[in-house]
Amino acid sequence: MKSIDVAQIIPVVKKLCIDANYYIADDVREKVNQALASEESPTGREILGIIMQNYELAASRQMPLCQDTGLAVIFVEIGQDVHITGGDFTQAINEGVRQGYAQGFLRKAVVTDPVIQRRNTGDNTPAIIYTEIVPGETLKITVVPKGGGAENMSALRMLNSTEGLKGVKDFVVDCVRKAGGRPCPPVIVGVGLGGNFEQSALLAKKALLRPLNARNPDPFWAQVETELLERINRLGIGPQGLGGSTTAFAISILQKPCHIASLPVAVNIDCHCHRHETAVIE
Amino acid sequence: MSVTHHLTTPIETADLDNLRIGDKVMLTGKIYTARDAAHQRLITLLENGQSLPFDPKGAVIYYAGPAPARPGRPIGSVGPTSSYRMDKFTPPLLAAGLKAVIGKGERGPDVIDALVANRAAYFVAVGGAAVIAAQSVKAARVIAFEELGPEAIYEMEVENFPVFVAIDLQGNDLFRQGVARYRRE
Numbered sequence: 001m002k003s004i005d006v007a008q009i010i011p012v013v014k015k016l017c018i019d020a021n022y023y024i025a026d027d028v029r030e031k032v033n034q035a036l037a038s039e040e041s042p043t044g045r046e047i048l049g050i051i052m053q054n055y056e057l058a059a060s061r062q063m064p065l066c067q068d069t070g071l072a073v074i075f076v077e078i079g080q081d082v083h084i085t086g087g088d089f090t091q092a093i094n095e096g097v098r099q100g101y102a103q104g105f106l107r108k109a110v111v112t113d114p115v116i117q118r119r120n121t122g123d124n125t126p127a128i129i130y131t132e133i134v135p136g137e138t139l140k141i142t143v144v145p146k147g148g149g150a151e152n153m154s155a156l157r158m159l160n161s162t163e164g165l166k167g168v169k170d171f172v173v174d175c176v177r178k179a180g181g182r183p184c185p186p187v188i189v190g191v192g193l194g195g196n197f198e199q200s201a202l203l204a205k206k207a208l209l210r211p212l213n214a215r216n217p218d219p220f221w222a223q224v225e226t227e228l229l230e231r232i233n234r235l236g237i238g239p240q241g242l243g244g245s246t247t248a249f250a251i252s253i254l255q256k257p258c259h260i261a262s263l264p265v266a267v268n269i270d271c272h273c274h275r276h277e278t279a280v281i282e
Numbered sequence: 283m284s285v286t287h288h289l290t291t292p293i294e295t296a297d298l299d300n301l302r303i304g305d306k307v308m309l310t311g312k313i314y315t316a317r318d319a320a321h322q323r324l325i326t327l328l329e330n331g332q333s334l335p336f337d338p339k340g341a342v343i344y345y346a347g348p349a350p351a352r353p354g355r356p357i358g359s360v361g362p363t364s365s366y367r368m369d370k371f372t373p374p375l376l377a378a379g380l381k382a383v384i385g386k387g388e389r390g391p392d393v394i395d396a397l398v399a400n401r402a403a404y405f406v407a408v409g410g411a412a413v414i415a416a417q418s419v420k421a422a423r424v425i426a427f428e429e430l431g432p433e434a435i436y437e438m439e440v441e442n443f444p445v446f447v448a449i450d451l452q453g454n455d456l457f458r459q460g461v462a463r464y465r466r467e
Contacts, residue, residue, distance in 0.1 A: 120430070182364045235461070243464045
């Protein structure tokens with residue numbers, strides 16, 4: 001049994017919020033560089049150049065890459081031999097978010113209720129927290145600042161079970177086509193297949209966490225991803241939707257068993273400011 | 283071949299006549315931020331016959347809500363937000379005198395018609411390139427709806443703010459034409 005005090009969690013979450021918003025990961029940078037070489041549209045190439053320049057400036061000026069520093073989506077893998085002490089776990093995560101968004105000069109984008117008041121909570125809490133119990137005695141925390149523009153273009157459909165692979169592929173491509181320039185392409189497409197209604201959505205979000213240069217471990221799904229990425233990049237949407245051959249940098253599929261009657265498919269889109277940071281507390 | 287133009291606000295119709303989709307514009311002068319909640323309030327003011335917090339004649343609205351400024355800097359990161367959410371509010375503001383709006387992403391047919399009818403343009407800034415946008419902001423202050431936080435209306439003094447012409451005075455739409463050109467389905 002390992003004890004982890006909530007006081008250890010707060011500064012870790014704070015730092016992850018700030019770092020995720022200031023620094024773009026190398027896998028995204030690599031995709032932008034590849035697209036700079038392959039993009040057919042001159043305007044598209046200019047936009048990719050601006051995006052790359054923005055990555056450099058954000059780090060050097062210590063400013064968030066995008067003003068939309070998102071909802072703080074937080075995945076925590078809790079080792080089953082960990083005992084969390086010293087206070088409330090959820091409050092500690094939210095305190096880390098509060099400190100990170102205040103001290104990192106990040107934008108606060110949470111409103112109190114979705115319909116009537118829509119008053120800004122002022123500290124970007126509550127965070128959206130997902131916990132999973134895993135073997136071991138560590139706490140693995142991943143912060144995903146998720147902007148509203150790309151999230152708004154996400155979709156879920158309960159397909160008829162016999163619609164099969166073609167139904168899945170067409171739904172994913174249509175989702176990106178309909179989104180057009182709104183989710184800030186080039187995008188990353190997370191796809192959740194199977195499970196049930198809510199599990200497919202969560203799988204789609206988790207799919208976004210796979211490194212962009214990693215292939216799906218299953219050769220069949222790896223092939224489907226390659227085919228879908230080619231189809232998406234033939235849509236012509238291009239950087240920012242102004243036309244071009246780079247609409248998506250990557251597509252990542254996660255699947256789970258599902259009900260005999262169902263074929264849930266969820267598509268979660270992320271923008272080119274593809275942000276996530278992970279730390280492990282031991 | 284795209285051309286770079288330099289424009290200063292307030293904008294006159296004549297300034298926009300020779301702009302074509304795909305051209306670049308370096309914008310200088312005062313512009314006003316407004317997103318969803320501020321737009322709702324602006325429309326209510328117009329409907330009640332009240333005056334807006336800024337003079338709409340020749341004005342430019344930027345669909346944006348900035349991140350907080352670090353001490354000693356005029357503003358935090360301030361890239362564009364998706365324009366389609368402002369579509370239903372845009373025609374009356376164009377009728378009130380706006381000459382350009384800046385955002386990101388496609389506009390609906392009603393906005394394109396209203397742009398042509400009012401001889402105004404739609405510019406796009408690069409979504410996500412929010413530090414680059416902030417670099418052109420020399421001064422900023424909240425002039426209305428402070429209680430909305432990042433959704434308040436900021437008057438920003440910009441210098442060579444880089445944008446692209448996405449819909450011009452002829453109603454040409456760079457989104458439609460650009461995608462048609464590179465589509466290989």
